[in-house]
Amino acid sequence: MTKNKTLIIRTLSLLFLITLFISSDPTQAQNNNVINYFKEPTSKNLTRAVKDVKDNEIKETITLVKLAQDSSEKLNFVIPFNPENGEYIKINKGEEGIQVNSANIYSSNGNSIGIIAFENKENIDLSKVDGHLEIQVSSRENTIDVSYLIASYTYEDYFNSSNWIVRDNITSLSINPKPLLWDSGILEWTSIRNDSWEKLLDKHIDDSKFSNQNGMKDQYYCHFDFAKGNKIPWNIEPSRPDVGYIKTVLKACNP
Incomplete structure (x- = not known):
């Protein structure tokens, strides 16, 4: 009886340590959950959003409409970012130092744990506002579609x-x-x-x-x-x- 009890305690202790190790691995946890850090886009110009979620990817196309019907009106929308453990967004630049339409999501220790990529259009400009991602779109069209991908890959x-x-x-x-x-x-x-x-x-x-x-x-x-x-x-x-x-x-x- 004593031997069986000791064996059970050792087994439970080992399982606890394994569980603790897995759950405390920040890279693994963040790779699994990074798409959940982003909430639905918000904008006064937003009329439609079509989203496809598959495993570790979110593919979304949103439709923005100008309220003033003015060709010079610029459209903005925000993708709220709510990190859990100090994660942050860094907008990318090309080899020439010019900002491009993508960003990486980094863990608190600086490891890339996810990506966000927008259409490769010159009229899209990314910026960060209070840690969230803000996108500005300029176009002469009154209705504009913007597609993007958020993903966490291994x-x-x-x-x-x-x-x-x-x-x-x-x-x-x-x-x-x-x-x-x-x-x-x-x-x-x-x-x-x-x-x-x-x-x-x-x-x-x-x-x-x-x-x-x-x-x-x-x-x-x-x-x-x-x-x-x-x-x-x-x-x-x-x-x-x-x-x-x-x-x-x-x-x-x-x-």
């Missing part, structure tokens, strides 16, 4: 595999990407590029073969931007020089 969503190989006597991280990395459609995809790199980095940064993080990132970004699904696998190599993104592109991703 390594497995982005990649089939990534393994170290040796080719031409050079150590290379050989990446087998999934179509999610190039099937951007009408959306601006910088947030996906940032987030997928972080997921790849998390998997391999402690590998003995990994080094030259900035150079590897530029090679990855180059493949993401130009190789897409036309050249698989993507091979990025720590031994190549860190020359910056532009020079990496000019060398066909292999400086």
Whole structure:
């Protein structure tokens, strides 16, 4: 009886520790719940919202109508953001330092845990107001549709595999990407590029073969931007020089 009681106590203690470990892993919790941080968009101009929720994605198209029927009237809407543990939004910029129509959601310790991407239109401008995301749209049309995606993706969503190989006597991280990395459609995809790199980095940064993080990132970004699904696998190599993104592109991703 005593032995059985001791075994039961040990088993329950082990289960408690496992449960505690899982529930206290902020990255896992945030990856599962990030879409729930965003509430329904609000705007005095909002007339219709069509939303499709699937697993870890929200795809939504909203219709905005000008109240004054004035071609110069600008339309604003807000997507409320209610983080749970210090998460925050960072609006992205392109290589030229110009703001683009996407943002990443970061955990309190600076890890990308989610993405938000809008249509790649010049008349959309993103800003943050009191931590929420505000979108301003300018158009000569009286009725405007705006589509966007909010999602939380994992390594497995982005990649089939990534393994170290040796080719031409050079150590290379050989990446087998999934179509999610190039099937951007009408959306601006910088947030996906940032987030997928972080997921790849998390998997391999402690590998003995990994080094030259900035150079590897530029090679990855180059493949993401130009190789897409036309050249698989993507091979990025720590031994190549860190020359910056532009020079990496000019060398066909292999400086």
